[in-house]
Amino acid sequence: MDDAPRSDALVDATAAAIRARIMSGDIPIGAQLRQAELAKTLGVSRTPVREALRQLQTGGLIEVVPHRGAVVRVPAPWDVRETYEVRAELEGLVCERAVPRITRDGLDDLRKANEALRPGAIRPDGSSTVANDSFHTLIHGIAGNERLARVIKEINEAFPRNVSALVLQDNPRHREDNFAEHERIITALAADDAETARREMQAHVISAGEQLARWYERRSATVFRG
Amino acid sequence: MDDAPRSDALVDATAAAIRARIMSGDIPIGAQLRQAELAKTLGVSRTPVREALRQLQTGGLIEVVPHRGAVVRVPAPWDVRETYEVRAELEGLVCERAVPRITRDGLDDLRKANEALRPGAIRPDGSSTVANDSFHTLIHGIAGNERLARVIKEINEAFPRNVSALVLQDNPRHREDNFAEHERIITALAADDAETARREMQAHVISAGEQLARWYERRSATVFRG
DNA sequence: CACTGTCTTGTTGGATCCAATATTAGCGCA
DNA sequence: TGCGCTAATATTGGATCCAACAAGACAGTG
Numbered sequence: 203m204d205d206a207p208r209s210d211a212l213v214d215a216t217a218a219a220i221r222a223r224i225m226s227g228d229i230p231i232g233a234q235l236r237q238a239e240l241a242k243t244l245g246v247s248r249t250p251v252r253e254a255l256r257q258l259q260t261g262g263l264i265e266v267v268p269h270r271g272a273v274v275r276v277p278a279p280w281d282v283r284e285t286y287e288v289r290a291e292l293e294g295l296v297c298e299r300a301v302p303r304i305t306r307d308g309l310d311d312l313r314k315a316n317e318a319l320r321p322g323a324i325r326p327d328g329s330s331t332v333a334n335d336s337f338h339t340l341i342h343g344i345a346g347n348e349r350l351a352r353v354i355k356e357i358n359e360a361f362p363r364n365v366s367a368l369v370l371q372d373n374p375r376h377r378e379d380n381f382a383e384h385e386r387i388i389t390a391l392a393a394d395d396a397e398t399a400r401r402e403m404q405a406h407v408i409s410a411g412e413q414l415a416r417w418y419e420r421r422s423a424t425v426f427r428g
Numbered sequence: 429m430d431d432a433p434r435s436d437a438l439v440d441a442t443a444a445a446i447r448a449r450i451m452s453g454d455i456p457i458g459a460q461l462r463q464a465e466l467a468k469t470l471g472v473s474r475t476p477v478r479e480a481l482r483q484l485q486t487g488g489l490i491e492v493v494p495h496r497g498a499v500v501r502v503p504a505p506w507d508v509r510e511t512y513e514v515r516a517e518l519e520g521l522v523c524e525r526a527v528p529r530i531t532r533d534g535l536d537d538l539r540k541a542n543e544a545l546r547p548g549a550i551r552p553d554g555s556s557t558v559a560n561d562s563f564h565t566l567i568h569g570i571a572g573n574e575r576l577a578r579v580i581k582e583i584n585e586a587f588p589r590n591v592s593a594l595v596l597q598d599n600p601r602h603r604e605d606n607f608a609e610h611e612r613i614i615t616a617l618a619a620d621d622a623e624t625a626r627r628e629m630q631a632h633v634i635s636a637g638e639q640l641a642r643w644y645e646r647r648s649a650t651v652f653r654g
Numbered sequence: 655c656a657c658t659g660t661c662t663t664g665t666t667g668g669a670t671c672c673a674a675t676a677t678t679a680g681c682g683c684a
Numbered sequence: 685t686g687c688g689c690t691a692a693t694a695t696t697g698g699a700t701c702c703a704a705c706a707a708g709a710c711a712g713t714g
Contacts, residue, residue, distance in 0.1 A: 210494055210697070213482070237666070247699050252667085253482045256439070260486040268436055269666055269705045284575040291521045292514065349510040353579065436667070463696070473669045478697085495675045495696055 212246060217254035219244055224263060224274055227364040231421075235264060235272040262360045276422075277361050279415040286411020289357050290404040292350060293338070297387065297399040299345040304391055308344050312391070315340055316384040321377045330377075331363070337384060361414070365421075369413045376413055383409065438472065443480035445470055450489060450500055453590040457647075461490060461498040488586045502648075503587050505641040512637020515583050516630040518576060519564070523613065523625040525571040530617055534570050538617070541566055542610040547603045556603075557589070563610060587640070591647075595639045602639055609635065 220240060223229045235255065241248045255272050258264045266272045300308075318325065318333040325333075342351035369376060383406040390399035446466060449455045461481065467474045481498050484490045492498045526534075544551065544559040551559075568577035595602060609632040616625035 210492070212697080236664095238664095248666095249698050249700090253479055256479045256482045257486050260483050266436070266666095270707085271666065281575065284573045287573060288518065288521070288576050288579055291517060295514070295517045347510045347513060349507065350514050353514055353583065356582075357579065438667080462694095464694095474696095475668050475670090492696095496677085497696060 210250075213250040213253045213257070216244055216246060216250045217257045220251075220254055221258060221263065221359065225363045227362065229274060231274050231362055232276045233274050235274070237271070261356060263362075274362070277418055279419045279422075282361065282415040282418055283411060285357060285360060286407055286414070289354060290407035290411070292354050292357075293341075293407050294400040294404040296341055296345040296347075296350060296354070297391065297403040298396045299347060299350075300341050301391060301394055301396040301399055303346055304344050308340070309388065309392055311340055312337065312384075312388050316381065316388065319377070319381050319384065321374065321381055334380070365414065365417050369410075369417050373413075379409065380406075436476075439476040439479045439483070442466075442470055442472060442476045443483045446477075446480055447484060447489065447585065451589050453588065455500060457500050457588055458502045459500050461500065463497070487582060489588075500588070503644055505645045505648075508587065508641040508644055509637060511583060511586060512633055512640070515580060516633035516637070518580050518583070519567075519633050520626040520630040522567055522571040522573075522576060522580070523617065523629040524622045525573060525576075526567050527617055527620055527622040527625055529572055530570050534566070535614065535618055537566055538563065538610075538614050542607065542614065545603070545607050545610065547600065547607055560606070591640065591643050595636075595643050599639075605635065606632075 220229075220235070229235070237248050237251050237255070241251045244251070255264065255266065259266050259272065263275060264272045265275045315333060315337040317323070319330060319337070338354075339351075342354065345351070383402065386402045387399060387406065390402055446455075446461070455461070463474050463477050463481070467477045470477070481490065481492065485492050485498065489501060490498045491501045541559060541563040543549070545556060545563070564580075565577075568580065571577070609628065612628045613625060613632065616628055
């Protein structure tokens with residue numbers, strides 16, 4: 203399901219573990235990643251850690267300087283905006299492709315996924331991220347272009363995502379917007395209106411990107427103070 | 429200019445060297461990449477080779493199976509088509525962004541770049557690939573979204589490119605089409621017509637992808653015979 | 655008191671060693 | 685003769701060792 207059963211188990215698992223700890227905020231943005239420490243924590247030798255870091259570096263999540271080691275990349279707001287412009291374009295394509303391919307069941311699944319994001323709904327902590335992801339993942343599946351899904355996934359992995367979840371959780375207003383935008387997308391898909399579906403999705407992603415960029419702006423303003 | 433002065437010199441150089449040899453066809457599609465052999469050829473130890481292979485694997489150019497080593501990925505035609513659909517969308521966005529940003533000088537540069545691709549022109553072997561690349565690179569620069577350029581670059585590195593050059597060189601007809609498509613894009617850019625520029629670029633990339641996919645189809649038909 | 659040069663220390667990078675595993679050749683048996 | 689099992693071999697994966705390098709501490713000097 204991932205992709206293909208390629209590569210070693212260990213280094214991929216190691217990479218996934220490190221990525222998860224960065225995404226979840228366990229390892230904060232800007233933190234140094236010491237190979238020996240990671241190796242000890244994860245119970246493996248330095249070798250797989252090194253290769254895992256190399257993978258993450260290629261993905262753009264961390265930065266490596268020659269003899270000083272790896273740090274979690276601190277994204278600049280303009281970088282976030284640029285990235286989300288790209289993602290918006292691709293997700294727009296996803297919607298366009300989804301229109302002629304979606305079934306009644308597919309629509310139901312989407313409605314159900316979004317229902318979990320309804321502002322009033324009670325939900326355990328962190329589940330909104332999962333639900334949000336599943337909404338997009340569902341459409342990616344319907345669109346039926348694996349490469350497209352993969353590129354979007356890679357783009358998403360370029361930034362720590364927990365902040366995205368924080369944005370949604372912190373601000374009830376954003377939650378409402380998010381839910382409504384999903385609704386509009388579903389409506390357009392149901393109406394077989396490819397053009398609208400694309401536009402709504404683009405706006406949705408741009409909006410999410412803007413929130414994320416603002417979050418990083420506030421963050422850097424706070425952090426670089428002291 | 430690359431990106432940032434990140435990472436080690438050696439492993440990046442190694443990765444670049446291996447990638448270059450794959451792209452140029454020196455190492456053919458489907459070939460096995462033995463670490464020891466690469467290490468000896470490149471005059472380094474196995475360690476940087478391993479990390480370089482890891483990078484290439486993340487990029488999708490090679491495939492690694494646990495205890496059997498790495499092979500140059502053999503792209504399926506449908507994969508090529510999917511990928512080029514994504515790339516077409518992104519290059520379309522590039523053109524759309526380029527329209528409000530392009531200057532008279534920028535247009536001149538593009539015309540000059542395409543002039544090198546004029547069907548009648550005499551040119552040294554392999555220069556058409558370079559000229560073709562520079563045409564796209566120029567527009568990427570004008571569009572002014574680094575992430576966008578980077579994603580497209582990564583997508584391009586997913587397949588051996590030499591075949592793309594072969595497609596163009598083998599078939600005079602395709603060369604003419606290629607040149608004419610570039611011309612139409614330039615015209616639309618000069619006319620400040622974002623919509624047309626996008627559409628023309630999309631069509632251009634899709635067409636190139638179709639040629640490449642066909643090439644792979646013919647190739648697999650030939651190879652899997654014996 | 656400030657500045658500079660050196661030394662110490664910690665961390666990464668590269669090489670090599672050993673273990674794990676997949677492939678293949680060879681052998682025996684039906 | 686063909687099939688299956690076993691053993692040899694080749695290749696990758698993981699661990700460890702040593703060298704290279706960068707950052708910081710400290711002392712000495714202007």
